[in-house]
Amino acid sequence: MKQHVKHYSIAVVALLAILIAGGAVFVYSGVYNIGADDHHTRPVFAILQALRERSIHARSEHIVVPNLEDPQLILKGAGQYAAMCTDCHLKPGMSDSEIRPGLYPQPPNLSQVRVDPKDAFWIIKHGIKMSAMPAWGTSHEDPAIWSMVAFLQKLPDMTPQQYKEMVAKAPPDEDMDMGDEDGGHSHSHGGDEAEGHHQGEAGSMAQADEGHAHEASPAAQPELSREGLTPRAAPDAEAAAQAFHGALQRGDRTVVLGMLAPEATLTEDGQTQSRETYAADHLAEDIAFLKHATVVPLWMGSMPMGDIAMVGSEARITPTRDGKPRVLRSHERLTLKKYGSAWKITAVQWQSAPEETTP
Numbered sequence: 001m002k003q004h005v006k007h008y009s010i011a012v013v014a015l016l017a018i019l020i021a022g023g024a025v026f027v028y029s030g031v032y033n034i035g036a037d038d039h040h041t042r043p044v045f046a047i048l049q050a051l052r053e054r055s056i057h058a059r060s061e062h063i064v065v066p067n068l069e070d071p072q073l074i075l076k077g078a079g080q081y082a083a084m085c086t087d088c089h090l091k092p093g094m095s096d097s098e099i100r101p102g103l104y105p106q107p108p109n110l111s112q113v114r115v116d117p118k119d120a121f122w123i124i125k126h127g128i129k130m131s132a133m134p135a136w137g138t139s140h141e142d143p144a145i146w147s148m149v150a151f152l153q154k155l156p157d158m159t160p161q162q163y164k165e166m167v168a169k170a171p172p173d174e175d176m177d178m179g180d181e182d183g184g185h186s187h188s189h190g191g192d193e194a195e196g197h198h199q200g201e202a203g204s205m206a207q208a209d210e211g212h213a214h215e216a217s218p219a220a221q222p223e224l225s226r227e228g229l230t231p232r233a234a235p236d237a238e239a240a241a242q243a244f245h246g247a248l249q250r251g252d253r254t255v256v257l258g259m260l261a262p263e264a265t266l267t268e269d270g271q272t273q274s275r276e277t278y279a280a281d282h283l284a285e286d287i288a289f290l291k292h293a294t295v296v297p298l299w300m301g302s303m304p305m306g307d308i309a310m311v312g313s314e315a316r317i318t319p320t321r322d323g324k325p326r327v328l329r330s331h332e333r334l335t336l337k338k339y340g341s342a343w344k345i346t347a348v349q350w351q352s353a354p355e356e357t358t359p
């Protein structure tokens, strides 16, 4: 019995030694061709492919995907993609590049294939070992990577012309500190932006908040900017936005709710709510507030993007009921989606702040 075990162990150890020695000979002899132009055999390629897929999936599974339909995010991604990815992944109307044919594995043509957002985020952030795909996470923050993911979802549907126009409008690559904590820029109005309100109790709330406005983390909320928006770029989406404003000011609940898509979200000064919550609660407050206020539209601009569009606008709101009215500057950004021939609003963002009074 004991003898058996002994023989068996010796055999196992001998076999292992042979395998290790064989491996060492294989590695040190140089027989393996590491050249990128010498492709893997089919079974090896299949194993590597499975390994790649499982590894990525296991790591990307629990990633939470943000709203990828935000046109400003998509636009930012267009700029990033054009600057960093086209040599390897091509673009609409480009059939090959100088570098791509020599790469192995060959980078997929991302103007033709759509990659799952979670996988894409993970791959762009971490790269893929022993391939030419770099880990962009070493030089880019997550929001910048999400912008590329958002853009990649749209890319396969784009014509060369649409691609060119979008890239031309995109903000430059450096612009990726989405309202971060660099005090200088956010301070000019960021402190005020985080407080203030759209609703009835606006005046008193804003005043009460004044004391700790600076601790109220203006950084949490990137300011709604005019970036990428042009007046009348999407006239019918702008008309829909105006109809929405008109209905709010008239207090026409049915039209307001009719224009909000079922999945719509509304974000007022950083607080996001669903359409249902808004209908049950804040809508009445907004209507009551606007009933006793004058609204002067100051600016409107839009960005079309196939069946979605964004409309940004600014207005001056002067409450007419309170003793000493506090003039508010409100910023709005609507994301709209075309359902058949009608635009519906899928996201509303509102920010308002007391208007800076010029002496």
Ligand code: HEC
Binding pocket: 052, 080, 081, 084, 085, 086, 087, 088, 089, 103, 104, 105, 106, 107, 108, 113, 115, 119, 120, 123, 124, 128, 131, 132, 133, 134, 136, 148
């Ligand atoms: C130097 C060439 C190179 C550059 C530049 C490059 N990639 Fe890649 N990328 C690759 C290669 C090669 C692969 C395939 C790797 C593999 O399958 O093992 C890949 C894979 C990907 C994938 C996964 C595709 C799929 O079908 O699973 C995504 C997504 C991706 N890259 C996005 C990007 C983005 C976004 C950029 C620009 C920020 C970029 N890449 C820049 C070479 C590159």
